[in-house]
Amino acid sequence: MAGRILVLNTGSSSIKYELVDMRTRERPARGLVERIGEERGRLTHHAGDGPPYVREGPFPGHGEGLDAVMEAFEMAGPELDPVAVGHRVVHGGTRFTEAVLIDDEVIGAIEELAPLAPLHNPVNLTGIRVARTAFPGVPQVAVFDTAFQLTLPPEAYTYAVPRDWRERLGVRRFGFHGTSCAYVSRRAAAFLGRDLAGLNLIVLHLGNGASATAISGGLSVDTSMGMTPLEGLVMGTRSGDVDPALGGYLARVDGMDARRAESALDRHGGLLALAGTGDMREVRARDDAEARLALAVYTRRIRKYVGAYYALLGRVDAIVFTGGVGEHDAATRAESLAGLDRLGIAVDPALNAAASPDERAVSPPGAEVAVLVIPTDEEWEIARQAVALIGP
Structure with a gap:
């Protein structure tokens, strides 16, 4: 892959981001916006070997936090020219079993699933929309936290609730933190040999x-x-x-x-x-x-x-x-x-x-x-x- 991937991990009260060079495994920039919605919000942006670029909040919402991220790249570098933007999306239901290219249909589906992750899917969508505006024409990819957990057997994901709830309303266990689990389980195996x-x-x-x-x-x-x-x-x-x-x-x-x-x-x-x-x-x-x-x-x-x-x-x-x-x-x-x-x-x-x-x-x-x-x-x-x- 020629070029760099911008990764946006928009959480319930934070935005983690990294610019990842997949050829060299280097991270030309990374940062964190924390305590979004609180008075003591803070952005810390690392680029190169110098001191970090810091901006104190507050950041009332994730939109303001993402605007601050774009400003940090402008103020402290490096040039932000990703060949793709990868987004962490918390809830993909049973529809999304793997990463997908984001289009209007995918955005609509993520929005429909928001009631299942009210603290996350809406802010994940904010990140997607800001990135689509900032980088028109650049592929946007959604990676779902629930995808790794879809291997749960029926006895693990089935709740003992009325059949109508399960079949018509889709009530079941999904599970989250799948992106993290996928990574650390592979690293644990490597560590143990x-x-x-x-x-x-x-x-x-x-x-x-x-x-x-x-x-x-x-x-x-x-x-x-x-x-x-x-x-x-x-x-x-x-x-x-x-x-x-x-x-x-x-x-x-x-x-x-x-x-x-x-x-x-x-x-x-x-x-x-x-x-x-x-x-x-x-x-x-x-x-x-x-x-x-x-x-x-x-x-x-x-x-x-x-x-x-x-x-x-x-x-x-x-x-x-x-x-x-x-x-x-x-x-x-x-x-x-x-x-x-x-x-x-x-x-x-x-x-x-x-x-x-x-x-x-x-x-x-x-x-x-x-x-x-x-x-x-x-x-x-x-x-x-x-x-x-x-x-x-």
Whole structure:
């Protein structure tokens, strides 16, 4: 592939981007717009070896954030002349099983799926529309987080709900973080010197969004997120698992409608609800009752899923931590696996505490189950899939 791929990873409260040269594997530019919608928004743009270009927010929405990204390239370089733009799209339903070239029909389909990922698909579309305007005639490629999870067997994706809901309304488990899982599972196999086809892995993608995925032979066989990204682990602002009757209870006792309840669980739950902030770094910096409870709830939920997926897989070769929290928070890794020694799962305190940007094992040498930290690279995975689609 001659030229460079611009990758836009537009998340619920952030925009990650990279300019990727597929010939040299170099990254001429990369950056992050974080805390979109908050007062303390910030853009950090890296180009070359000099100091980063920084612009303080706020960025009220993703449109303003993407405008700031384009401005950063103009101000700090390099010249932005991509041969393709790759977009992370969270929800592709059952329609999109692989990366696709974006046209008006694809945009319409992503829009139709927005109710299933209300925090993500709309902002993914914002990124697509801004890029189509900024780069007319340049191929735009959508890479779907749900695509990797479509290998779930029926007993994993089927909810025990009325047949009409399942058949007419399409109610089922989809799962997310597939782009990250695809990348780190391959890297874990390479790190272990094993064939991915023979490995059983539990991938813990812990960031503002968080999920656990059971992978056997390179295929997803179960995952904690469900029909939407709300189910499963405790996250930055999302509650994760709650009693399905909660919405009905709130309607009866407080007159709360479904839209308001869903928004609260999506935007005001998780660590934010328990500790007043959705940023794990800020929670870890405190030592008060609310912060301690938030951390206990967060790591206990992870530990429960690890145990469940161990039972489901029957044998686990490695547990893989990735995502911002998974890669950088040693305490979360240790607390999430505490007490699992009888399952062959342990964390070496010294290895775990040693800060490193590299792929590494944090389990004791010779451990029955390897505990790995594999930095995710969703941007590279999106660029790789984009190139595979549009060809040389």
